[in-house]
Amino acid sequence: MPSVADRVADELRLQLAEGILLPGARLTESTLAEDLGVSRNTVREAFAELASERLVVRHPNRGVFVASLEPGDVHDVYTVRRSVEVSAIRGGGSPEAVAAVRAAVEEGKRAAAANDDEGLGTANQHFHGAIVALAGSRRLNTIMSQVLAEMRLFFHKATLDGHFYSRYLEDNEEICVALEANELDRAAELLLAYLDRSEEKQTEVHEE
Amino acid sequence: MPSVADRVADELRLQLAEGILLPGARLTESTLAEDLGVSRNTVREAFAELASERLVVRHPNRGVFVASLEPGDVHDVYTVRRSVEVSAIRGGGSPEAVAAVRAAVEEGKRAAAANDDEGLGTANQHFHGAIVALAGSRRLNTIMSQVLAEMRLFFHKATLDGHFYSRYLEDNEEICVALEANELDRAAELLLAYLDRSEEKQTEVHEE
DNA sequence: ATGTAACAATTGTTCAACAATCCTTCGATT
DNA sequence: AATCGAAGGATTGTTGAACAATTGTTACAT
Numbered sequence: 481m482p483s484v485a486d487r488v489a490d491e492l493r494l495q496l497a498e499g500i501l502l503p504g505a506r507l508t509e510s511t512l513a514e515d516l517g518v519s520r521n522t523v524r525e526a527f528a529e530l531a532s533e534r535l536v537v538r539h540p541n542r543g544v545f546v547a548s549l550e551p552g553d554v555h556d557v558y559t560v561r562r563s564v565e566v567s568a569i570r571g572g573g574s575p576e577a578v579a580a581v582r583a584a585v586e587e588g589k590r591a592a593a594a595n596d597d598e599g600l601g602t603a604n605q606h607f608h609g610a611i612v613a614l615a616g617s618r619r620l621n622t623i624m625s626q627v628l629a630e631m632r633l634f635f636h637k638a639t640l641d642g643h644f645y646s647r648y649l650e651d652n653e654e655i656c657v658a659l660e661a662n663e664l665d666r667a668a669e670l671l672l673a674y675l676d677r678s679e680e681k682q683t684e685v686h687e688e
Numbered sequence: 689m690p691s692v693a694d695r696v697a698d699e700l701r702l703q704l705a706e707g708i709l710l711p712g713a714r715l716t717e718s719t720l721a722e723d724l725g726v727s728r729n730t731v732r733e734a735f736a737e738l739a740s741e742r743l744v745v746r747h748p749n750r751g752v753f754v755a756s757l758e759p760g761d762v763h764d765v766y767t768v769r770r771s772v773e774v775s776a777i778r779g780g781g782s783p784e785a786v787a788a789v790r791a792a793v794e795e796g797k798r799a800a801a802a803n804d805d806e807g808l809g810t811a812n813q814h815f816h817g818a819i820v821a822l823a824g825s826r827r828l829n830t831i832m833s834q835v836l837a838e839m840r841l842f843f844h845k846a847t848l849d850g851h852f853y854s855r856y857l858e859d860n861e862e863i864c865v866a867l868e869a870n871e872l873d874r875a876a877e878l879l880l881a882y883l884d885r886s887e888e889k890q891t892e893v894h895e896e
Numbered sequence: 897a898t899g900t901a902a903c904a905a906t907t908g909t910t911c912a913a914c915a916a917t918c919c920t921t922c923g924a925t926t
Numbered sequence: 927a928a929t930c931g932a933a934g935g936a937t938t939g940t941t942g943a944a945c946a947a948t949t950g951t952t953a954c955a956t
Contacts, residue, residue, distance in 0.1 A: 508907095531734070533740075540908090556928095559825040559828060560825060563775035567775055615767055617768060619768045620768055692909070693909090717938070719935075727910045729910075732938095732939090739902080748917090749916075749938055750917085750918065751938070
């Protein structure tokens with residue numbers, strides 16, 4: 481029984497992830513309300529949700545816009561990821577949580593075998609989500625899922641690039657193996673190196 | 689010129705931190721709107737803000753309530769803190785950022801000298817905020833300030849306890865010295881130990 | 897070209913209404 | 927007496943319309 485505002489927010493989140501709404505685009509309350517068949521007030525509540533997730537930015541008296549990456553934001557996002565993911569993997573995790581990481585790795589392999597680029601991307605996100613889930617913290621999980629949502633929004637082009645994830649598969653496998661062997665320091669190092677490399681790539685892609 | 693909704697949210701945040709609104713208390717839209725002289729819709733927007741900060745919980749069709757600690761939440765909050773604070777201190781930081789940490793330590797000493805318990809508490813929060821600020825990440829900073837707001841809400845009683853922070857002063861000093869000497873691993877260890885001890889204490893206090 | 901005054905469009909906020917949902921009270925039934 | 931269920935009241939969820947405040951733009955005068 482999700483509320484109408486929640487469904488509006490979900491719809492927008494979807495369109496943001498799909499790249500239908502591009503960064504910088506303006507979201508006008510009245511037209512959105514009409515298009516979705518809801519009231520302006522409801523749209524506003526949805527905006528409040530999305531703004532709290534940084535998917536959308538409010539310019540007072542000017543309107544809300546799809547969030548766009550400012551210089552330094554790529555680094556900022558990766559700073560959060562390094563903090564959250566590395567500490568999570570350092571703490572190990574329950575066998576089920578580790579199994580979830582493994583499952584994400586396999587999901588990625590299947591997607592690669594099927595030449596499913598989009599599947600590869602979501603599998604990668606599942607992988608990193610599973611890493612954070614190792615910590616078993618509700619709050620860390622929501623932090624991570626918000627960061628991932630931001631990345632979907634910003635790096636949409638990059639994820640469309642086919643072999644962008646190609647290398648990641650082996651990385652994830654290696655990290656997962658280390659994790660399963662309980663070599664946590666090594667796993668953390670690998671993950672950190674991965675994140676640094678990934679940041680570098682994303683920074684390149686985003687400079688144009 | 690903050691919006692009305694923002695001011696309502698600020699007012700509520702204040703009352704939450706002050707302990708005027710206690711965990712579990714119900715916040716009725718209509719009465720709040722009347723008391724603050726604003727519209728129900730505006731109150732709702734403020735609620736959306738606070739809910740995104742976990743200061744308040746929405747029970748659909750039932751109303752919003754001041755967030756209350758469920759079993760495991762103390763541990764959860766400290767899991768976030770360990771993740772964010774420890775990684776931040778491990779990365780060192782600019783001289784100005786380190787100076788800010790030092791300033792928070794001195795602020796705490798002054799408060800202790802003046803027997804100002806409340807000042808001791810806020811100084812401690814400044815200290816940990818400054819630690820996270822070492823990382824120079826906007827997102828980590830907002831995450832931390834939300835966590836601190838949660839702690840203010842939950843542990844209000846504890847902060848009223850005078851010598852609750854007494855030991856913390858020396859801890860902070862020691863951590864700060866290690867940081868200033870650029871002994872980052874040692875500083876991280878000290879901080880981690882501090883957090884573990886703090887969690888233990890808070891857990892005790894909260895079990896009644 | 898520059899500044900300014902009117903103008904249109906959009907947001908911020910209020911108000912009033914109504915449907916949907918929840919909680920309680922009060923019976924009715926067994 | 928206890929249980930169940932049906933009204934009743936209260937509050938939330940959502941709508942629609944209105945208006946003030948602010949911004950951006952256009953047209954005009956200098």
